[in-house]
Amino acid sequence: MSKKFVIVGAGLCGTLLALRLAQRGYEVDVFERRPDMRKADISAGRSINLALSDRGLLALERVGLKNDILPLTIPMLGREIHTISGETHSMPYSGRENEWINSISRGGLNKLLLDKAEETGRIRLHFETECIQADFDRSTIQIQHLRSKTPSFMDAEVVFGTDGSASAIRQAMLQASARLRFDFSITYLTTGYKELEIPAGPDNAFQLKKNALHIWPRKGFMMIALPNLDGSFTVTLFLPMEGDISFKALKEDQDIHNFMQEYFPDMIPMMPDFMEDFTSNPTSSLGTVKCFPWQVGGKFLLLGDAAHAVVPFYGQGMNASFEDVGALDRLIDVYDGDWQMILPAFERERKPNADAIADLAVENESEMRAATADPVFQLKRRIELHLEQNYPDYFSKYSMVTFREDLSYHEAMVKGRKQDDFLMQVARQAGQFEKVNIEDVIQTIQTLM
């Protein structure tokens, strides 16, 4: 078994896939446009962290890395809500003790995966090399080193496009869309984002509660913060791109200062460099990419963000990509390595789940920036926590999506929405926790499901 496989993109998804294929004995060439992040400092001051949860951990377990990775994570047990007057309250992610999500550095995780991939001895990593063309008839791609500019052709058993939300492989499929009948959509939110930072305090102390995802919900916009191992927090401001209160409206230093003073006064003392960060860090947009098919002729396959870029509000982007790798791995067994069967089965299985998490992530944006500040929603979450603490079979939508790797995203979405509609109705009618008839609620839910 020494067939040659090509992976375009050595991000999180591509590197995990390479590692798994190598563990199975395949020979893999990986092409990555950026330099080797283990040697060059390409993050350039942008420290990005991600939420790693059960679906992602399960895929890491399949490659035997779960225990290497857990020390890189910071558990976040719940949302820590910061009101405008500076009060805080905690909203645990689950009523069960063993359910939380984990903050992890994208760069740290990616570097570890690259090391482990290289250690297999079956993976050749080619950095600063981009894919400039794909030929779907001949099953070849054309690659080119960024500096030498000498193009060459690669022929492979299968080409995997794990080159992220601006995928070159997907771009080639879009160019051939009429022939492939390749459906494609990209949809932007009116909200954009900018990364800021709360640095560590003296002795690398965390300036906020360490084990939480912090949210400053302000209805039309919000700030969030995730902890890093070095005591800092990566802060993200989500704000409309245009309108009265928007990135566009924040032009002068004074506007920015007034905005912070009015809506996030408690953050100012913790962020001595916020003005510099605000003006020098980029403002980025948030788009959802959907497409289909993901494969061409059993020879090309899109996975991860290349197939389904989602907005970040469910903290599931990386987890969905890792789950892709796990699903593919399972299907290699099911179809005994027959790629003509594996690729179509993969897109059939994963497409409804990718669509589900994409839609859930868009919906969760308004939940985070507005609903977390709404008393009815807070009561609904309190009922759910009570149910999760007392009825082991009860799982909230959030828990089904985040902690139930045995349920597909699609199933979690369908069940979770039904449950949410009912519980919001209960919370609205009851008005306060003491008036909720928990027995009735759990029985109705059991009937609903």
Add this chain to the structure above:
Amino acid sequence: MSKKFVIVGAGLCGTLLALRLAQRGYEVDVFERRPDMRKADISAGRSINLALSDRGLLALERVGLKNDILPLTIPMLGREIHTISGETHSMPYSGRENEWINSISRGGLNKLLLDKAEETGRIRLHFETECIQADFDRSTIQIQHLRSKTPSFMDAEVVFGTDGSASAIRQAMLQASARLRFDFSITYLTTGYKELEIPAGPDNAFQLKKNALHIWPRKGFMMIALPNLDGSFTVTLFLPMEGDISFKALKEDQDIHNFMQEYFPDMIPMMPDFMEDFTSNPTSSLGTVKCFPWQVGGKFLLLGDAAHAVVPFYGQGMNASFEDVGALDRLIDVYDGDWQMILPAFERERKPNADAIADLAVENESEMRAATADPVFQLKRRIELHLEQNYPDYFSKYSMVTFREDLSYHEAMVKGRKQDDFLMQVARQAGQFEKVNIEDVIQTIQTLM
């Protein structure tokens, strides 16, 4: 008033727009990738005709061309349905005498528009010249003659992208999508199409009824035919691309012959060259393009298929594009030539209408290939004809879309769907025309609307 305007694409929409702008006194440069169709034979045997109806005619009237164009048309008074056993029956498009649609040659109409545009003396037509880049910051485009390959930059007051369903201007907007927050989708039907021909009979006689749009509905697929001035009919086979009965399944001559023999036996004697046409003519896919915004900074605007490519099943593609030009023309007056106001107003007004006709066209595919053969649908159409003949205020959905240029597509869709649901229910319950209480029906509809 001698500002310079650039139009990319000299198809139907671009040429009509150029003509109108020139009539208003603007200077216009038009760039077209193909050669001048008045000199080169670029149709290469593919004679394509289109359905011209009231919305398109209204826009042609605005430029004073309605009377030049009517002689190029063949009125189609209704659908002529051909059953598998060779029977035919007529389904008029309307119960009113003055409502029909018109078959017209795309090439003939386009050539006339090019002549009229040139006659204004204010339009420079540049053929075999493509747009290779658009710079949305500087409001310039880069163009290049296909042979000389010398690129040059064009600076304009406004750049109009009327370059069709594969628009280069739209492609440039998609490349800058994250910055422009440019939403885009392309969606293909499972059905594809192939053009065939019924040639004229002896003495240029029409081999089928001249003044009709012919349909051979076969549930999962269909054949249609539109009359040409020379006595021929342009025939289109709409068939799934894949599956048991599909283009993919029709590989050998014998398969094609058996397929025609089984489903379209009455057509074979009229189409002596069908086998040659079938194997040499291309099989094409059918896609819907939606996007937004259509304009950038009051400087770039997409119109026609570039902004909203639709499938052909409502016969409204060209009409929607011409209506775009009429709407823009009206807004130039409303905003007194202030393009910073005109372009945003245009996209606000036209986007919901473009979405409506796109969705109606997709729905009409199944109406044509399946419902026209369904007794309940036929009864519903009979009730509608009766209503249109006896109640001047009653308009079917088809009539509202096709003959009511005073109603927007969106309004026609919303009202028409409501009416259709009700009338299908009436037809299903009544079973036969004699059992329908027409007075009740018209009263309910008046209440519904």
